[in-house]
Amino acid sequence: MPKRAAIALGRIVSVTVLLSAPTGVVFMILAATGRLGAAMAFGGWAVVSFALAVIVRNHLADLDDLAAWIRSLSLGGEAGPPPGRDNAALAETVASVGGLRRAWQQKSTELAESARRNESLLDNLPDPLLLLDTSRRVVRANLAATRLFGSATPGRDLASFLRDPQVLDAVQAVLGGEKGARECEFSVMVPLERVFLARVERLDGQPSEGGTVLLTLHDLTTIKRMERMRADFVANASHELRTPLAALSGFIETLQGPARDDDEARERFLAIMAEQAGRMGRLVADLLSLSRIELNEHTPPSERVDLGHLLRRAAAALKPLAQARGMDITVEVVDGLPEVLAQPDELAQLFQNLMDNAVKYGRDGTQVEVAATLAGTLPPAAGPALRRGGAIRVAVRDHGEGIAPEHLPRLTERFYRVDTARSRKMGGTGLGLAIVKHIVNRHRGLLTIDSTVGEGTTFTVWLPYAPE
Incomplete structure (x- = not known):
């Protein structure tokens, strides 16, 4: 040098x-x-x-x-x-x-400690937050936004993953100098429909990392679902309760009038009234159960459950009903079946509903076959939770009349019945399979239905393994 x-x-x-x-x-x-x-x-x-x-x-x-x-x-x-x-x-x-x-x-x-705390606070906020620059590119995304839109969000243009015109217009308006904040509602359809309230506002001063606009998403899914369920409850309950209420009203008028002193008619009418009241009670119970399950559908369960033990308990609970028709419920569980993450009561209700249907619609003297095995190939409709790891396949098969193909796509709709008169005669509310569908959705699984007219029907539930 x-x-x-x-x-x-x-x-x-x-x-x-x-x-x-x-x-x-x-x-x-x-x-x-x-x-x-x-x-x-x-x-x-x-x-x-x-x-x-x-x-x-x-x-x-x-x-x-x-x-x-x-x-x-x-x-x-x-x-x-x-x-x-x-x-x-x-x-x-x-x-x-x-x-x-x-x-x-x-x-x-x-x-550095203050920045770390602020970073932790931002990441632990439950609502998704996106910090955008003047080119509408994402500068920063908190953990909630990353879970919603994916880990590759930072650096991408907002329109590449959020294409709602109202949101993009609001962001563009604020970037263009509009005073105050802009709000709008939009929906995300995948993997399940979710409704958000988007709030767009400009940040004062010279924010770090080039961020100019803050986009906050507030999840309205539960609120909207409650509003929809309330409307559905009123519509469906009024429809389903009208018939038994009309019957009760008619029998009461008859007992108060022409049959006042007719002991035989009174006993017969009281029996019918008790049956109609029981039907209304079952309907209300199923509606409340469905509402509770739908409210929690977006929260995956976290309890580890032994599926084989649960299936055997469900079959044992329905054994008296099956024996009354000369039927038997067999349960086969493969050795070493992994546990699943589940809400035990909901999962028990799911399989009890399926076994109960199999007993009701199977032929007298036949078997209801329940088999739990490791899934080999998955159906095309299987979601990411099933494809991410292994899956368990639980099939419930009856030997009844079967279901025509045109009815299969609508079986899990509320109050849909293939044979309305037969369903009501057997005490069905039309909500059992709707409850099954929503429980399966909450557990990030899949329900498939296969049926052959004259031979019987098989309901198959696919559930993901619990992680090691």
Whole structure:
């Protein structure tokens, strides 16, 4: 590094000459007045200059080391102990810089901790948040937004994953300088329908990372679902309750009038009234059960459940009903069947509904066959939860009349019946398979139905393994 050496030497010479100049003037005056010879005067000045050069060289070296140490600190490096601590002239400067360094490190630590807390707070907010720049690209996305739209969201244009025109118009309006916040509702259809309230507002000042607009999404799915369920409840309940209520009203009028003193008619009518009241009770119970399941449908269950044990308990509960018709419920569970993540009561209700249907619609004296095995190939409609890991297949088969193909797509609709009169005669509410469908959806599984007219029907439930 000769260039730096030359520059250092030049600095030493220039500082030495500057400091020795007064001494040189004194020697020149002494030589001019004859008090000192010229050679001696020059030699004395040279000695003084040499001594000054040594002192200046050491001092400049300390200054250079101190400057390099300060530069290293400014770049965030660890420069080691400060130089020049033994130099009395630099000791105070070194102490001041050291104090400044400690204060700066403490402030940096506080700022880093504050940033970490803010980052954690942002990521733990339940609502998805997206920070957008002036080009409508995502600068920052919290964990809720990442779960909703995917981990590759940052850096992408908003329109590449959120294509709702109302949201894009609101963002564009705020980016264009519109004052205040804009709000609008939109829906995401995959994997399940969800409704959000989008709020778009501009951030004041100069936000970090180039973010200009904050897009907040508030999940309205539960609220909308409750509104829809309330409307459905009123419509469906009024429809289904009208017939038994009309029957009860008619029998009451008859008992109060023509049959007041007819003991035989009274007993017969009271039996029918009890049957209709029971039907209304079952309908209300199923409606409440369906409403509760739908409310929790977007929250996956987290309890580990032994499926084989649950299936055997469900079959045992229905054994008296099956024996009354000369039927038997057989349960076969493959050895080593993995556990599933489930809500035990809901899963028990699911399989009890399927077995109950199989007993009701199977022929007298036949078997209801329940088989739980490891799934090999999955149906095309299987969702990501089933494809991500292994899956369990539970089939419930009856030997009844079967169901015509045109009815299969609508079997899980509320109040849909293939044979309305037969269903009501057997005490059905028309909600059993709707409840099954929503329980399967909450457990991130799949329900398939296969039926052959004259031979019977098989309902198959596919459920994902619980993680190890």
